[in-house]
Amino acid sequence: MSARFPVTTAVAGIGVRQYKRGTAPLPEQGVLVGAIVDACADADIDPADIDGFVSYGDDHNEPTRLMKDLGTKDLCWSSQIWGGGGGGIAGAFGLAAAAIMTGQASTVAVFRALVQGNSGRLSGAVMAHHLNDHLIGTGLVAPALECAMRAQRMMEHDGVPAQCVEDLVRASYYHGSRNPKAVTYGKDLDVEVYRSSRLISEPFHLFDCSRENDGAGVLIMTSADCAKDLKQKPVYLRGVAQGAGKGWGDLCQNEPNYSSAGFESVARRLWAQTGLGPQDIDVVQLYENFAQQGIASLIDHGFCTVETVSEVLRFENLIAPSGKLPVNTGGGNLAQGFIHGIGMAIEAIEQLRGTSSNPVPGARNCLLAGGPGAPLVSSAIFSTDQE
């Protein structure tokens, strides 16, 4: 029996500014400062009191460069999860919690900012992190292509049906069309449009792929005790795990569990440290750079197996409020928008505050599953309860 994760930290504030690609009103750092100030207003704290910063995915905004705008009194914690992709998103909350629990910082902003005129196209930035001649020489120059090869194996060899992929995409768009903050608000995805959309890299159709938006998202973490005295209902960090088990990592496509999303050891540790299992999760924010990778992630986390995937991944089952496994209730990376996944973390908090546009009645535990198929992955559980 492994030690329980101490549920002593919470998210106290959220802020997000999302724009259509190429339309951000300020350069990246300015957009980020705006989102931090928004999150502080949400929590009712002074931006100058933030004393820690955490990010992931090779974010370019060094905390020391934010201090001037925020009036930071004392920068006590400054760290980032390794890796160029979205694999580290949930682990970032673990870094913030570690800082708070050990007294190294008290008020930590977990953020991701991306304005493409400043940081380049997201896909290129993610890929630059681990491009090598094995990939360059064989045309595998974008994340979609490497992920497509894993997805092809999962579908053609393992037998995950295309219908499940379609249902997951439709569920994301269903939620997005009902979320005023989503890029696809008011727009339903026609099944025929989905099926006939152009191929990017087989098996990915256009609508299987995440969007790319400009913007920044911020979540403020404090101790649970501090959060209780602030403006919003605290949403507790119930558990978090990051990493890669032996046989996963940056292995040039030589992983034994090739068609998985790489979460085997992370999911095992997350369930063990929380005493929870898939049956305890009320709603999932599932990072899906590509829909098929999201399915591999759900399988890795134990929500279904290759054998039961068709029973579980049905449209009706994936939508709020009536489905048993509501997924990406804001629309996710496919339909809500994509600032390297930070919007999914914010939707997790909105769901547990009860302010989501697609609320799941009585939701207590929300899983945030990070970028699937990345060399390093991470997952976290947020909760309305401390125990």
Add this chain to the structure above:
Amino acid sequence: MKGLGADGPYWDALSAGELKLPRCADCGHWHWPAPFRCADCGSWYFEWVATPIEGDLYSWTRTWQPFDGTENLGTPYVSVLVELPEAGGIRLLGLAADTETPKIGTKMTGAIASSHVWGRDVPMIRWSAVAA
């Protein structure tokens, strides 16, 4: 090369018209990507073994969208992952010789070629299905 760097002999061999892959000189385990140290036995010594360019198609993708860096490949093009039974099941990335729909499990044979990407030539293997 980011995160790699132990695979110089692989590139040297490809440039000389041969496929060579690393096997631990002490415990005999094959490794890929090439490490500096064998984590199975602690050895720092590897034999680079000349290997037939033959294997089984493990996965593939056919790309239709032009991406920066693929100008010289045209679209569509097919990237493949081939498992080499003669080299302990090491999987190598490559390009397919044609744009037909591949099938996982197909016996493949390859020839050394090169891609021209971002102003330089990068050696790679072009794979074809073995005629049944």
